[in-house]
Amino acid sequence: MSTSAANLKLREVRGPSALGGGPRRFFDLLWLMSVTEFKRVYFGTVLGYLWSLARPLMLFGVLLFVFTKIFRVGHNLPYYPVLLLLGIVLYTFFQEATTTSVTSVVSQEGVVRKTQFPRMVIPLATVLTGAFNLGLNLIVVFVFILAWGVVPTWTWLLFPFALTLLFTLAAALGMALSVLYVRFRDVAIIWIVATQVLFYGTPILYPLGKHGFENRTYERLLMINPLTVIFEQVRVWVIEPGAPTAPDAAGGWLWLLPAAVIFVGTCVFGAWIFNREAPRVAEEL
């Protein structure tokens, strides 16, 4: 098929890279790898998809009990259960996508060392597989949200925007972590600890606003975390239009600047380090 003379001009080969090989091939591979992995996980076992839903649901059940019956954080918030569920499902995506990315390049060693393809496909496919899973979980969550009596508003249309931000952040972290792990094996442990800290550093268990902190300084500190901004906006857009928006909670647009800088910085760093390391990954393995 390819034996036309036009294809057969000598072209310089520069070795492996993060993106090289043409966009069509990049997206073909990305799509194929994510779909295959998704199928492997969800059609490989009998319970398949149910297993992946079980984890966030279990966590949700336990946390709901603890924080409404024992600590009573959310007992006077009418939307606490749906908020908690949505938060957990979103955070589970973030956590699983990034932690799976950490080892993704190393576990694909056989492919990396023997074939030439755009290396960035590996962490991106891992995050994309997580996103497929999130998509399925969100169906369940939205059924729950509607059943709870939340009225759909036009701001639901903004939800995909928040998801895109979350996906971008996870992908950038996935790229950086996967390629750092090739050199530094303790990245895996460090990242597990980091995601646990981040879980509590994001308003999932506790709300911001009038039922939240009495000291505004804490809220401002939390707003440094880009995840806080995303999660808070999701809360406003999807569940509680009356809840404080991210700028409100931060105390002005200016206070969102650190989060924005961190977000952009992470993305730039992830792309930069992956691009820098990609040509040598096969040698380091």
Add this chain to the structure above:
Amino acid sequence: MPVDNTTESTPSIGRPTLPGPDAPLAIQVENLRKSFRIPTQRVDSLKERAVRPFAPRTYRELQALDGVSFEIRRGEFFGIVGRNGSGKSTLLKLLASIYRADGGSIRIAGRLAPFIELGVGFNHELTARQNVVLNGVMMGLTPKEMRRRLDSVIEFAELGEFADLKLKNYSSGMLVRLAFAVMLEADADILLIDEVLAVGDASFQQKCADAFHEMKEVGKTIVLVTHDMSTVESYCHRATLISDGKIQHIGDPAEVGREYLRLNFEGGTSARVTSANADIRLLDIWIESVGAERVRNIESGQYLRIRAQVELLRETPAIQVGFTITNVDGVGVFQFGTDSDEDAGGLTPGSRVSIDAEIDNLLAPGRYFVHFGVKRFPDNRAVVLHVEKALDFHVFGAAPSQGLVELPHTIKTAVENQGPR
């Protein structure tokens, strides 16, 4: 750019001829360099890096390829040979875009399918079908195209009933068959193949050999890396020998094969100049059999002739040369040399002397070494050159032997007195 010089337009039977010098280039490598940095102390955790951020990071530089240049024309079957660690696998990985070169350039015409280290890189958690499609896309086909070819891949690999099995449950033979089938079906313009012909059972090997011949006939460019000289000689149009990251020889496969054998036997481990001054140097030493052909294997009892050539670097009245033959255990078998009273009448610097020794081959089957020595004569009979294991050769015979030599003999048995039945 010369357009489409089709080699496939000549459906020749048997071995297609070498594409002419006007055939378009398929691969052009110029002054390729690649080195690996091997850290003397590996820091593989962030903790270590954080605890000692300024610890000196020292590396050992390993020059894997050092200025390699060559060209391969379209339709050529090109062999790369070399000993372990010579840099040939590095070269292959550079061609396949798995490593990035430090310097120089690689230019390739068309699509290239690699087959490296017994496999194209599979994900063992996926089924054969999924892997085949994935690999096809990695090699540059569209998923649709690869799905269309899926059946013929599975069929070639003889894996029909296992197509939906995860690869982790495959045997190594099945994996290699699948990988080989994918590579063939990927329909690339250039194939890179690393040490594969020795895998699979006899019938699959035959299938691979047929496939190779077919590819050769349709004018595919094939680069083959191997240790096996007979493969190189029977398939390749041209070959190159790589040693210490440099091209030692490039050209006729038979010649490259000989160089390779010589390198294997003499290079590094064997031949050692144990005593030499600047007076004389050994240019060449070889064994000839019938028909003045250089050989390394001689049949027991066959004519054996050791030849050598030396060059004098200083004025010398005369030289005396000698050979010692030892067996593989270092036991001396035979020693001989020129007479001590031989007088060449003074040799000027630059003169070359050739030595021609013929021996009755009474050696028992086995491996032998030839050691070579030269003395200056007559002044002080100093040993001016001694090359240990200058040469080695095999004597092969139908029956194994216990001894060192096979002396000419006669032996008879005669029944003297028949006992009672």
